[in-house]
Amino acid sequence: MHTKQSTQRGPGGHDGARAAFTLVELLVVIGIIAVLVGILLPALSRAREASYTTQCLSNLRQVGIYLNLYANENKGFLPPQSPTFIRAMPGVTYEYIDQRYTKGAGGKVFYCPTLQPVTMYLFNLPGAIDPATFDWSPEEHWKKSATNTGHRILGYFYLGNPTLDLPFTSPDNYWIDMNKNGKVRDEYVVKFSEKGSSNLAVMTDVVNQVVGSPQQKKERWVLRHPSQVKNPKGGTNVLYGDGHAAHVLRGDMQVRWYLPNSVGW
Secondary structure (H helix, E strand, O other): OOOOOOOOEOHHHOEOOOOOOOHHHHHHHHHHHHHHHHHHHHHHHHHHHHHHHHHHHHHHHHHHHHHHHHHHHOOOEOOOEOOOOOOEEOHHHHHHHHHHHHOOOHHHOOEOOOOOOEOHHHHOOOOEOOOOOOOEOHHHHHHOOOEOOOOEEOEEEEOOOEOOOOOOOOHHHOEOOOOOOOOOHHHOOOEOOOOOHHHOEEEEEOOOOEOOOHHHHHHHOOEOEOOOEOOOOOEEEEEEOOOOEEEEEHHHOOEEEEOOOEEEO
């Protein structure tokens, strides 16, 4: 006797067999995902860069607190710095700040978060140790002397209280007379919160040194925010001599220091 084979149906009357994606449907899904990724990635990148900028400003404000504490204990003077080594902190200054204030955690505040990890060549100085050393963490940079002079390489330019670290040098040879008054003493800060210090930088993001006219130098600067991008809308973060920190756009930055290739803020 012939019996008719029954077909099982699932809820709603649909066949119980699994429906598979067709090739066209799969390609459509992949295309939609690709479009979404293309939309989201720039937004995520901007969010990351914004967080870097915010963290960097927080770092600089914390450094401002350390500098204020130092000044209170040293007759108002900021930690000494050589005008020729604005990327480095003298060993004596490092030991004082590390032992009294940062307690070994200076790598978290003396380096911009865009410098993760830090490549040694970016902060190479005359007499730097092992040139093959790459990918140091900021904490390693902070703890280990990076030159045969005992300087610690920072993730920022430190510009406060310049001292004569080399024979026959003077801050007059390095700072530019921006207000054209015939002197440069009013272009840098020696004491915390001295007159005019609210407009004078004591620490800034690292900007590469370049040759050429002032305009060419500004165009060629590689700024940290956004990181490692020659972006006309990019900028740098600056800590001023009264302890406040602010973001400065490329168009508002000026060439302010040279040895002999200029940098600015």
